[in-house]
Amino acid sequence: MTAEIYVNYQEMLAKQEMPKGRRKVLLTGIELFAENGFDGTSTSQIANAAGVSQATIFKYFKTKKDLLIAIVSPIVEQLFPVYRDEFFGNLQHQTDVQKIIHFIVYDRFEFISQNAEIVKILLTELLTDKELISKVANVIIGTDDDQKAEKGIAATLGQQITELQQRGEIYADLALLDIGRTIVGQLFAYFFQTEVLMAQMQANEPRDLSQIEQQILRSISPKY
Numbered sequence: 200m201t202a203e204i205y206v207n208y209q210e211m212l213a214k215q216e217m218p219k220g221r222r223k224v225l226l227t228g229i230e231l232f233a234e235n236g237f238d239g240t241s242t243s244q245i246a247n248a249a250g251v252s253q254a255t256i257f258k259y260f261k262t263k264k265d266l267l268i269a270i271v272s273p274i275v276e277q278l279f280p281v282y283r284d285e286f287f288g289n290l291q292h293q294t295d296v297q298k299i300i301h302f303i304v305y306d307r308f309e310f311i312s313q314n315a316e317i318v319k320i321l322l323t324e325l326l327t328d329k330e331l332i333s334k335v336a337n338v339i340i341g342t343d344d345d346q347k348a349e350k351g352i353a354a355t356l357g358q359q360i361t362e363l364q365q366r367g368e369i370y371a372d373l374a375l376l377d378i379g380r381t382i383v384g385q386l387f388a389y390f391f392q393t394e395v396l397m398a399q400m401q402a403n404e405p406r407d408l409s410q411i412e413q414q415i416l417r418s419i420s421p422k423y
Contacts, residue, residue, distance in 0.1 A: 221259045223249040233316035296368040304412045
């Protein structure tokens with residue numbers, strides 16, 4: 200049975216059976232944690248914005264941290280794996296380095312944009328929560344250990360990347376993990392700039408993503 204693909208976290212949440220009060224608290228928690236950060240959001244703010252009492256929050260979640268975990272865990276444990284498997288499956292159909300990078304940049308940024316509030320929360324919490332770092336790393340690449348991560352990526356894309364290196368489309372001395380870090384770093388830096396640092400400014404996304412694509416290609420490919 201194929202896992203259902205949701206457009207974003209909110210769609211997944213909407214299709215799950217749960218009491219209306221719990222759903223309101225979760226949706227409001229996502230919005231306020233993304234806007235103000237975990238530490239900058241109180242349960243009273245969540246209750247007021249959700250139109251429920253604080254007692255309702257604590258009926259479903261023992262602490263504010265438990266609410267955060269209830270928000271983050273489904274996307275890490277349910278949404279990420281489905282999108283990861285679909286992503287790697289489609290990526291293997293790309294035939295040259297330009298097509299691969301183009302697909303990665305546009306496909307991954309679309310996913311990030313559709314789940315912008317959750318990504319903001321994750322980026323903030325990943326800075327301080329070692330347990331969350333480990334959980335996310337395990338879901339995305341199979342491990343949070345660099346050597347094992349290299350093996351995990353190699354098992355999925357190793358042959359494809361090796362062939363591109365043999366054809367001279369990717370620098371032969373670049374490790375798989377280095378390529379991954381270059382791509383992820385560019386995408387998340389752009390997301391942070393447009394969604395956090397300069398959120399009030401209008402971004403030219405098609406132009407910016409095209410530039411990111413070219414920057415990545417110049418970093419990993421002698422053809423560019």
